[in-house]
Amino acid sequence: MTTDTDFAAALQHKIDFKTKPLGSLGRIEDLATVMATVQGTLSPRMDGCELTIFAADHGIAAEGVSKFPQEVTRQMVLNYLAGGAGANAFARAVGARMKVVDAGIAGEPFGLEGLIERRIGAGTKSFLHEPAMSAEDCARALEEGRKLGAESPADAVAYGEMGIANTASAAALGHKLTGVGLDILVGRGTGLDDDGLTHKRQVLERAAARTADLGPQEALAQYGGFEIAMMAGAMIGAAEAKKVIIVDGFIATSAALAAARIVPATRAAMVFSHRSEEQGHGALLDALGAEPLLRLGLRLGEGTGALLAWPLLKAAGEMLNTMASFDDAGVTGPQ
Numbered sequence: 397m398t399t400d401t402d403f404a405a406a407l408q409h410k411i412d413f414k415t416k417p418l419g420s421l422g423r424i425e426d427l428a429t430v431m432a433t434v435q436g437t438l439s440p441r442m443d444g445c446e447l448t449i450f451a452a453d454h455g456i457a458a459e460g461v462s463k464f465p466q467e468v469t470r471q472m473v474l475n476y477l478a479g480g481a482g483a484n485a486f487a488r489a490v491g492a493r494m495k496v497v498d499a500g501i502a503g504e505p506f507g508l509e510g511l512i513e514r515r516i517g518a519g520t521k522s523f524l525h526e527p528a529m530s531a532e533d534c535a536r537a538l539e540e541g542r543k544l545g546a547e548s549p550a551d552a553v554a555y556g557e558m559g560i561a562n563t564a565s566a567a568a569l570g571h572k573l574t575g576v577g578l579d580i581l582v583g584r585g586t587g588l589d590d591d592g593l594t595h596k597r598q599v600l601e602r603a604a605a606r607t608a609d610l611g612p613q614e615a616l617a618q619y620g621g622f623e624i625a626m627m628a629g630a631m632i633g634a635a636e637a638k639k640v641i642i643v644d645g646f647i648a649t650s651a652a653l654a655a656a657r658i659v660p661a662t663r664a665a666m667v668f669s670h671r672s673e674e675q676g677h678g679a680l681l682d683a684l685g686a687e688p689l690l691r692l693g694l695r696l697g698e699g700t701g702a703l704l705a706w707p708l709l710k711a712a713g714e715m716l717n718t719m720a721s722f723d724d725a726g727v728t729g730p731q
């Protein structure tokens with residue numbers, strides 16, 4: 397194939413000549429286009445999916461912006477390792493492998509077999525008063541993530557997160573990256589009531605007023621979390637290594653936005669799994685020009701929505717690789 401245009405035309409021909417009315421596999425055809433383009437072949441491999449959950453703590457949790465206490469981050473990591481979380485159940489259901497990364501949970505390192513330790517610190521600082529992390533730590537988180545993304549053996553990578561108060565971090569980061577108002581981006585997270593939501597908005601308005609215009613990496617250092625920065629790095633590394641990235645919910649989409657602003661080519665490797673119930677998700681998806689595949693009322697994170705989209709990618713791969721063509725199936729094409 398000589399040019400991108402030739403490749404795109406050959407790919408479209410291959411999809412259009414499958415034994416079906418033109419365009420009749422809808423979004424599955426779009427997925428096939430993404431995976432073939434990412435891998436640079438008309439016969440992409442779509443055999444394995446791996447979920448990596450990045451976990452970290454957030455200093456902003458001290459401002460009462462989550463319904464749950466900070467120790468839940470640590471407890472959930474133990475739950476992942478024991479196979480008991482929602483992400484474990486869905487990974488089993490769709491046949492995905494799962495890894496867990498400590499990107500910077502509060503307290504001491506776990507020192508546990510089966511947990512990948514990439515701790516940038518023992519939780520971020522409260523971004524109400526100061527940057528969540530230093531520029532150096534942000535660069536380290538991005539780089540550790542980039543390596544993890546590039547070294548995955550999977551054809552498709554799903555990324556999940558765990559970090560109490562990280563919807564606050566994602567909203568503040570999304571606000572700085574897009575300019576969309578915090579009234580739109582701040583949501584209930586784990587289930588704040590109306591008073592809790594008002595308080596969270598007020599805290600984030602004050603935090604956002606602390607800084608003026610920021611570049612994407614500056615915004616990530618100021619308002620991000622270690623897991624969000626590491627996930628953004630993983631997305632950059634995965635795209636460089638020609639993997640399809642399955643983007644999960646609100647927090648993962650804030651990481652995707654940061655990744656796409658830092659390395660714009662990353663965007664082309666992303667597919668968007670679902671529209672979360674978290675209020676600000678739609679605005680972040682719009683900023684990325686993304687139309688998610690599913691709308692299931694999910695608002696958990698952990699990569700649960702991304703896992704549910706994996707069978708759709710697998711189906712798109714089978715369509716492209718094994719479905720017959722009008723060229724050779726003995727089926728009469730359109731008149």
Ligand SMILES: Cc1cc2ncn([C@H]3O[C@H](COP(=O)(O)O)[C@@H](O)[C@H]3O)c2cc1C
Binds near residue numbers: 461557
């Ligand atoms: C038991 C439990 C399991 C979770 N798994 C993901 N999250 C989700 O909720 C958190 C974000 O919401 P907020 O910003 O309101 O704290 C993140 O940890 C996210 O992954 C969970 C939250 C809880 C409580």
Ligand SMILES: O=C(O)c1cccnc1
Binds near residue numbers: 585646698
């Ligand atoms: O959309 C998400 O990823 C989400 C929403 C609420 C809480 N945790 C995660």
